[in-house]
Amino acid sequence: MSSILQINNVTKKYSNHTALNNVSLEIKEKAVFGLLGPNGAGKTSLIRIINQITGPDTGEILFKNEKLSPKHIEQIGYLPEERGLYKKMPVGEQAMYLARLKGLSKAEAKKRLIYWFEKFEMQGWWKKRIDELSKGMQQKVQFIVTILHEPQLLILDEPFSGFDPINAQLIKNEILELRKKGATIIFSTHNMGSVEELCDNIALIHKSEKILDGSVKDIRKNFRTNTYKVTFKGNVLGFTNALWTGAEILEKSSEDDVHTLTIKLLNGVTSSQMLQAVLPLCEILSFTEIVPSMNDIFIRKVNEGNEVLGTKSNYTE
Numbered sequence: 001m002s003s004i005l006q007i008n009n010v011t012k013k014y015s016n017h018t019a020l021n022n023v024s025l026e027i028k029e030k031a032v033f034g035l036l037g038p039n040g041a042g043k044t045s046l047i048r049i050i051n052q053i054t055g056p057d058t059g060e061i062l063f064k065n066e067k068l069s070p071k072h073i074e075q076i077g078y079l080p081e082e083r084g085l086y087k088k089m090p091v092g093e094q095a096m097y098l099a100r101l102k103g104l105s106k107a108e109a110k111k112r113l114i115y116w117f118e119k120f121e122m123q124g125w126w127k128k129r130i131d132e133l134s135k136g137m138q139q140k141v142q143f144i145v146t147i148l149h150e151p152q153l154l155i156l157d158e159p160f161s162g163f164d165p166i167n168a169q170l171i172k173n174e175i176l177e178l179r180k181k182g183a184t185i186i187f188s189t190h191n192m193g194s195v196e197e198l199c200d201n202i203a204l205i206h207k208s209e210k211i212l213d214g215s216v217k218d219i220r221k222n223f224r225t226n227t228y229k230v231t232f233k234g235n236v237l238g239f240t241n242a243l244w245t246g247a248e249i250l251e252k253s254s255e256d257d258v259h260t261l262t263i264k265l266l267n268g269v270t271s272s273q274m275l276q277a278v279l280p281l282c283e284i285l286s287f288t289e290i291v292p293s294m295n296d297i298f299i300r301k302v303n304e305g306n307e308v309l310g311t312k313s314n315y316t317e
Contacts (some may be wrong), residue, residue, distance in 0.1 A: 003065075004017050004029045004153055004184045005050070010059035012045050019045035021208040022059070027201075032179055034202035034216070035188040035197045038302055041205045044081075049153055050186075051078050061144040062118065063153075066073065074103055081188075083224035085138055092126035095145050100211060102149035109148070116144045120170070135162040143171060156176065157188045177189045192295035204298065207306040216294065223297050226265045227290045228274075233257050234282025242277045259286065 006160060012020040022043045027033045037043050049052045050061060052073060061068040062076070086094055092113070099109035117123055120140055130138055139162055147154065156175070160168040175185055187199060195202060196216060203213035211221065225249065232239065236259050240249060246269035247266040251262035265274060273285065294298075 003027060003186045004063065005186075006062040006065075007046070007050075007306055008060050008062070010046070010049065010061065012042075012049065012054070012056050016206045020056070023205065023210050024059075024205050024206075025210065027135075030182055031186050031193070031200040032175065032185045032187055032198050033162065034199035035186055035205070036195065036202055036298060037188075037205035041293065042208045043205055044157075047078070047157060047186075047188065047207070050155065051076065057199070066185075071314060074149070075152045077146045077149065077154045079146040079154070079156045079159055081144060081161065086268055088129055090127050090129055091122075091133070094130065095141060098145040099148050101144075112148050113144070114149065115142075120144065124240040136164060136167055139163060140167070143174075145172075147183075151172050153184050153186070155186045155188070158190070159187070160189070160191060160194060172309060192293060192298055195294045201295070204301055206302050207229070209305075209306050211251045213295075219296070219297060220291055223292045225292065227262065228265070228271060228287060229260065229290055230261050230287050231258060231260045231285040232278070232282040233285065235260070235268055236261075238281045239278050242281055243274065246277070247274060262290070 005025075007025040007027075009024060010020055011018070023042070023046065035043050035046070039103050039234075045054075048225070050057050050068070051070065052070065063069075063072045066072075070190045077238050096106070096109055099113065100106065102111070108160050117126070122137075122140060125133065125137070126139070133141070139159075143159065146156075159171055159175070163171065172194070175187070177187060187195075189195065199216050201213070202219065204211050214222075234257075236252070236254070239259070239261070243263070246267055247263045247265050249261055249263055251260075252262050263274075265271065271287075271289070275284070278284070
């Protein structure tokens with residue numbers, strides 16, 4: 001799959017603060033790319049450079065193998081975390097105005113807006129002022145005007161902020177549908193559950209530097225800790241003796257004659273070897289590998305970065 005965006009060795013400094021330090025990323029076409037990091041990591045600076053609000057001090061960005069330039073702006077849609085709607089302006093008038101700024105004709109803008117307003121059940125909002133709408137309703141309006149011109153690249157910064165679960169799911173479904181139709185989405189968020197649900201690939205930026213990137217599937221696989229949860233019937237002492245030095249018991253609970261252990265395999269012992277050792281002694285009811293979530297990985301990598309830089313406080317989200 002070809003790349004829509006190549007970010008090559010980008011550095012950005014403000015006075016004596018380094019916002020980005022030699023950051024390189026490759027974003028494939030028709031994918032959802034998670035741009036992750038704690039507050040102040042450098043994500044917003046990178047997004048502003050992609051949108052050509054500012055420029056890098058060194059390095060370059062290629063859009064479909066061409067150096068990023070003003071002609072590419074019309075192919076990018078940007079939903080900022082801080083929404084930017086005019087509070088006193090009617091919804092329909094404002095949506096038309098923003099659509100025309102994106103290059104749509106009056107007729108085409110009206111046609112597309114009617115489609116989206118009907119799809120999101122917003123028909124009665126056309127003459128309402130923005131300040132008459134709830135935060136979630138305002139965000140629906142801004143989401144629509146962001147995607148209305150059908151950009152090839154969408155940059156969504158915390159798109160679910162302020163949404164109730166039903167409307168958050170509505171937007172998630174639309175993001176997946178946009179990808180299906182050919183759009184590429186850069187998705188900046190602190191919501192690791194959404195990352196696992198939506199993203200194909202991610203990059204983690206911390207203190208101006210990229211400290212992790214790759215596919216969500218491969219990253220979770222690489223951070224496996226050889227830890228399993230096993231539920232069984234039988235003698236707990238016999239079970240643990242059979243493991244001997246091949247495993248460490250991390251957690252243990254029992255209810256009647258059913259026991260659940262969380263174990264970490266040691267010394268190169270495989271899950272198959274462990275099961276062979278204990279099967280003659282008990283009845284296995286369930287056996288599941290505990291794979292770290294993206295949230296666990298995020299916190300671990302950020303804290304590792306803090307330790308390298310001599311920061312003592314732990315990041316706990």
